Amino acid sequence: MSRPEAHSPSRAPSASAGRFIVRVARADDAAAFHALVIEADGALERHAESPDASRATLERVERSLAGEASDAERGYLLLLEDCASSEIVGCVQLVCSIGLDQPFYDYRLGRIVHSSSRLQSWRCHDVLYLCNDLTGCSELHSLYVRRDARGMGGAALLTKAAQLFIATRLTEFAPRTIIEMHGVRGADDTSPFWEAVGRHFFKVDQRGAERLVAQGRKAFIAELMPKHPVYLSLLPESAQATVGGIHPEVAALARLLERDGFHFENHVDIFDAGMVLEAHTHTLNGVANGREVVAEEIDPAQGAGSWWIAAGEGAGFRVSAADGVLIEERLRLSPDTLRRLGAESGSVVRVLGAA
Amino acid sequence: MSRPEAHSPSRAPSASAGRFIVRVARADDAAAFHALVIEADGALERHAESPDASRATLERVERSLAGEASDAERGYLLLLEDCASSEIVGCVQLVCSIGLDQPFYDYRLGRIVHSSSRLQSWRCHDVLYLCNDLTGCSELHSLYVRRDARGMGGAALLTKAAQLFIATRLTEFAPRTIIEMHGVRGADDTSPFWEAVGRHFFKVDQRGAERLVAQGRKAFIAELMPKHPVYLSLLPESAQATVGGIHPEVAALARLLERDGFHFENHVDIFDAGMVLEAHTHTLNGVANGREVVAEEIDPAQGAGSWWIAAGEGAGFRVSAADGVLIEERLRLSPDTLRRLGAESGSVVRVLGAA
Amino acid sequence: MVTIRPAQYSDLDTLAETAARAGAPDVSLPNDPRQLERLIAQSEDSFAADIDFPGEEQYLLVACNHEVIVGAMLIVAAAGYPGADYSFRNETIIHASPELGVNHRMYALTLSHELSGFTLLRPPLVARDGRRARVERALVQAALAFIAAHPGRFAEDLIAPLPGVVDDEGESPFWSAVGSKFFGVSYREAERLALGKDRSFMAELMPHHPIYVPLLPEGAQNVLGQTRAGYMPTYGLLIDEGFEAERYVDVFDGGPTFCVKRALARTIRVAQQLPLAVDGAIGRSEPECLLANGEASRFRAVLAPALRRPDGRLATTGDAASRLELIDDDEVCCVTA
Amino acid sequence: MVTIRPAQYSDLDTLAETAARAGAPDVSLPNDPRQLERLIAQSEDSFAADIDFPGEEQYLLVACNHEVIVGAMLIVAAAGYPGADYSFRNETIIHASPELGVNHRMYALTLSHELSGFTLLRPPLVARDGRRARVERALVQAALAFIAAHPGRFAEDLIAPLPGVVDDEGESPFWSAVGSKFFGVSYREAERLALGKDRSFMAELMPHHPIYVPLLPEGAQNVLGQTRAGYMPTYGLLIDEGFEAERYVDVFDGGPTFCVKRALARTIRVAQQLPLAVDGAIGRSEPECLLANGEASRFRAVLAPALRRPDGRLATTGDAASRLELIDDDEVCCVTA
DSSP: OOOOOOOOOOSSOOGGGGGEEEEEOOGGGHHHHHHHHHHHTTSSTTSOSSHHHHHHHHHHHHHHHTTOSOTTTOEEEEEEEETTTOOEEEEEEEESSOSSSSOOOEEEEEEEEEEETTTTEEEEEEEEEEEOTTTTOEEEEEEEEOGGGTTSSHHHHHHHHHHHHHHHTGGGSOSEEEEEOOOOOOTTSOOHHHHHTHHHHHOSOHHHHHHHHHTTOTHHHHHHSOSSOEEGGGSOHHHHTTTTOOOGGGHHHHHHHHHTTOEEEEEEOTTTOOEEEEEEGGGSHHHHSOEEEEEEEOOOOTTOEEEEEEEOOGGGOEEEEEEEEEETTEEEEOHHHHHHHTOOTTOEEEEEEOO | OOOOOOOOOOSSOOGGGGGEEEEEOOGGGHHHHHHHHHHHTTSSTTSOSSHHHHHHHHHHHHHHHTTOSOTTTOEEEEEEEETTTOOEEEEEEEESSOSSSSOOOEEEEEEEEEEETTTTEEEEEEEEEEEOTTTTOEEEEEEEEOGGGTTSSHHHHHHHHHHHHHHHTGGGSOSEEEEEOOOOOOTTSOOHHHHHTHHHHHOSOHHHHHHHHHTTOTHHHHHHSOSSOEEGGGSOHHHHTTTTOOOGGGHHHHHHHHHTTOEEEEEEOTTTOOEEEEEEGGGSHHHHSOEEEEEEEOOOOTTOEEEEEEEOOGGGOEEEEEEEEEETTEEEEOHHHHHHHTOOTTOEEEEEEOO | OEEEEEOOGGGHHHHHHHHHHHOSOSSSSOSSHHHHHHHHHHHHHHHHSOOSSOOSOEEEEEEEETTEEEEEEEEESSTTTTSOOOEEEEEEEEEEETTTTEEEEEEEEEEEOTTTTSEEEOOOEEOSSTTHHHHHHHHHHHHHHHHHHOGGGSOSEEEEEOOBOOOTTSOOHHHHHTHHHHHOSOHHHHHHTTTTTOTTHHHHHSOSSOEEGGGSOHHHHHHTTOBOGGGHHHHHHHHHTTOEEEEEEOTTTOOEEEEEEGGGSHHHHHOEEEEEEEOTTOOTTSOEEEEEOSOSTTOOEEEEEEEEOTTSOEEEOHHHHHHTTOOTTOEEEEEOO | OEEEEEOOGGGHHHHHHHHHHHOSOSSSSOSSHHHHHHHHHHHHHHHHSOOSSOOSOEEEEEEEETTEEEEEEEEESSTTTTSOOOEEEEEEEEEEETTTTEEEEEEEEEEEOTTTTSEEEOOOEEOSSTTHHHHHHHHHHHHHHHHHHOGGGSOSEEEEEOOBOOOTTSOOHHHHHTHHHHHOSOHHHHHHTTTTTOGGGHHHHSOSSOEEGGGSOHHHHHHTTOBOGGGHHHHHHHHHTTOEEEEEEOTTTOOEEEEEEGGGSHHHHHOEEEEEEEOTTOOTTSOEEEEEOSOSTTOOEEEEEEEEOTTSOEEEOHHHHHHTTOOTTOEEEEEOO
């Protein structure tokens, strides 16, 4: 249910992208992460606004890094850090397998054709099936950049970093990775889809329902949601129009993800019918096209290419965007870039061309 | 329902691949195509074994090439021709949009999780939903190579040719393209899935049901098939095991298609539960990675690369596999290759590297 | 005296006029002289035939007052015969979450053919005159008395659909919200195509999955299970007879379909078989009952003053007896109002 | 003389013994002295309370012969109260293709809570002795007479589930094919966990979509709607009483759940309320009837010789009258065998 907030990711690492690095969260990030959750004011809707919850999240990351997490809880948190201020200004969370503790629900948009040769009628109906199809998939969620740090490539860096991180621990991740997009809202910030469907079943408001999900009390979805498929054509047109749609604020992010191999595969959120993007994990741009090269501390010449670069692994994993020159499997990087990555000449780094 | 027959496609154009070309079928191929259908002995199960039916198929191709076909009937037939004998030894059919005249049925494999915190029970059930989800998709079917012409790269050439053909008329094809794979059969050539499911609903044998589909009498599927989802766990294990499986004879073909961008996306055939492979059409290898270059009649040097090469368009479309040397957007090809393609020096050809 | 008997060919013109005046298309009787003619012929055959199991028979009763036809009522022996008759079953689905303290009932409409083969009573069609209500009731009682007298001709379960609500333009809010999405035509067009007559399209075009009622537009929800103003008296009559209307609604217009076990219909429960006694003392002061003979082709029922005497015989007028074609000591079926 | 009355605390030991001897776990009575003790207490409260609507009440009747308890039968006022009681509804789905000339019926089991709140009769538990069949029948008739005498305490619909078939190892082929796939435990384990008692798990774990019967293993299909050999007499009794078993089966073991409209149960239909007359001439030569008084806490029924006299009174023995706690001219309910 937690979906990326608004941001305008740039296509390639922008000049300002070098101001950020993405790194794996540590136990001592708890206070900073809690502050981010508070600042997000509900946008990080899967995170309870308590210091304890933030600590628990980071402990889960530690257990995962140490190989001590159960299949159901294994997951990671990447933080976006402003290099100048060392402030945490964004995050993205990776879950290796969803739905193993509490069922993960969404709607699948299917088609049913009714045809009658006698009436010469052919009609194709879109139908929503409540399902747990995505059980066991990996998920990116809580992709968030602080308002005052947007428009500088932070969101793009987080999405690439997540893919490059997956590449370093590919066996922990599922063959399919998903990310939910915020759905369309009306003028009053309510979801027309929720008003037409969810409201009748939950008898609580959408925010209330989402809060219950955040608290992990998901059994009620099975108990209250419609078990039978819902015919889209029977819903008000305003609601129909939002199924599989996305909030305008995340349109640019969706395009970015689509270029990296995510597709809409007809699953939508049960609350606002927002699109779920899915990818075959091994075909993700950051997984399939990343390559390992050796870093060299040589200031790249002008006209150098732009790269997404990941260094280190586990707790030491760091990603940055930088200019570099690739010559015979050696990547020339500036001293500053190497410092940001916590790498040095001779370090093996994983790079992805920012075409 | 018509699915590729047995063959062992080679990974790259084999030395013997140059013996074939693939071209668009013409009206005067009717007799040869009819002969192929007869020879296939039921393997081309969507084609009735009558000269009239073959003629009708070719007329449909002609209307499609001329832009005179309706959306429901638009489709093409590519033939595999032995260059030495000029015999037709294989084919593949392309349908631009399926399910617009008669509903196109398959099963979608979904998941339902039942969990009870009180009983501490968590169970994930696979469920088959009868659906028309693939309505409007493009389809490759009737991929067939004559028994005596197998093992020489003909099937691989047909799959590449189909993709390169789609690239030439991309606007006619749907965003998604599918191909059904033959499902698993038991020792007695019956499908365990059919025995466990279809038989109870149809009260005819599988071959009989498939024959009715071939004849276009598909209304009976809607009338007879189970409208409610089928829980896989309630079926005999022998049937469960075949869901989403493929016949061993098409395993190599499936791998080939997967390398070109097809994936199993949880749709299976309603009769034998064989896997349906799906691709985003524009990401297909032969669509996304083909490039237009100019042919040059210069015998390529030894050590030249292997290429899939398409020349011409519409009725004149031809594809062959050949060695060639690409230098600055010009492809050096042997006189023999150019002749096979019906091209000459200076012709624009569409090429795909056979990595 | 109101007399009820099987329709005859000679009733055709009068019935056609009555049906035309009623205006409501086809709810009670075909509003088309040729269809009506076929129906009367079929009804005559049905009354005349030896029947062991309900099948294609249709029984048309007419009510006469002073030899003038004042009403009619059709009994369909087996709804949908030989195929299926589709309805929406209004199912209750409990949605309960102990955690949230929520426990509410959702209603969902499921396409059902469970009423196929049940005996179907069409609403009586009665001319507007002073005794309209009593004639309507007499027709229902006579139909049930006929059913009771001939159990082999009818099913164990009786159903009685009433037409759903339409607006001033003749459009059905229920159809607009449901059927039109699946058939792609307006209600009036659907009526013109007589889609309601041949329900075999149902399985082809209507939804196989339940439709959640709360997700429908309010206009459609409001008319669900409701009948048109003109049918409220029939609605009341059916309730009095013990019919229940919670469970099924019409697929097309959402009108109620009443159901009752045959043995529990009030008329059938209270009907008494008594020896008849013609009694000159019986007159207007005695309560009027529905009396019926036990015949088929010669089925007759009358509304007549009658009294159960202490000796266990039913006293009535000579006129009533002769209209029933019964004489002293013949068994008569008596339904006390 | 067989006498039937509400169970009392003092019956506990005998009943516990009887339940233990019967062996069949919990089908008729809890096979656990503490649960049985609670049940008797609840039953005493139920008989004693003023009840307008059926709720949590359970009524336990015992049959005595020469003051020895020879049988018992439990009436649950509202099945599943206050929650839901789940069953499988065996639905008929018509699969017809005019083109193929095919028209067959498929059966599918749908999880249903429609029987929730219906009055539930547990199968009578009767000691093995010479009069077993008659005592069993008397218990059923007495239960129905009690229901007829106190309509406000019970629902309009009655249900009576019979246990499904198990094999020699005590495993249920139906459970193995269905329930075990959803619960992940064997039938005996499910019984041990008493999953059958708390049916609130149904909605969480059982399938929401119908299960097609022909897709189940034959072993499971064969026992669908069948009861164990030991319950065949009860099966026959329920059929005689007008119960029907086509529609519902038990979610766990596939055993039949019989249903009848209260008003259509044979005992309730034929029961006559007559003034009682103690008559010394009545003896063994008169047919034995079930007679019952109309009380609640002091409910009594007996199997006694009785005769309806021409004066409309029911003649029986002084012993029967005293066991019924009735005197001359009191109303007695008489069910002719």
